[in-house]
Amino acid sequence: MSRELYFIEHFFQGTNRTLPIENLLYKFLIEYLDRYDRNFNTSFFIRTSYYPPQQLRELIVRDSYQLTNNLECLLEILFKEKEHLLNSQFSADTATAAYLTILDGLFVEMLYGGRSERLDKRISSTWDVFWQGINGSKRA
DSSP, X not given: OHXXXXXXXXXXXXXXXXXXXXXXXXXXXXXXXXXXXXXXHHHHHHHHHHSOOGGGHHHHHHHHHHHHHHHHHHHHHHHHHTGGGSOTTSOHHHHHHHHHHHHHHHHHHHHHHOSOHHHHHHHHHHHHHHHHHHHTTOOO
């Protein structure tokens, strides 16, 4: 789990931080899915988060929540910093919850179907709806 935490924190606090918010958020989705596809530790962690063995369920759920909570915190900070660029109808908390739901859905698709045209279509379609919703007509 420490590698996943490092990846997430480094991604959002590193040089990517200077990207426009739309590019930053989309890039994170793509890079995390690529990481799942290429990195055994990442795919193992995510698979066991969704399907923990009963004997380790409590430990795995705790670690999964820790990772999710850290990501949630980083996203909320980002959305609060950029709220002047976003649709005022949605709070940072709402945008964060929606984004995490997209990530969860894409991970489930990866679990069942791997990297596929179906996944690519879901990424594209979901992203377009999400971004138009939180961005409205504003440009980041």
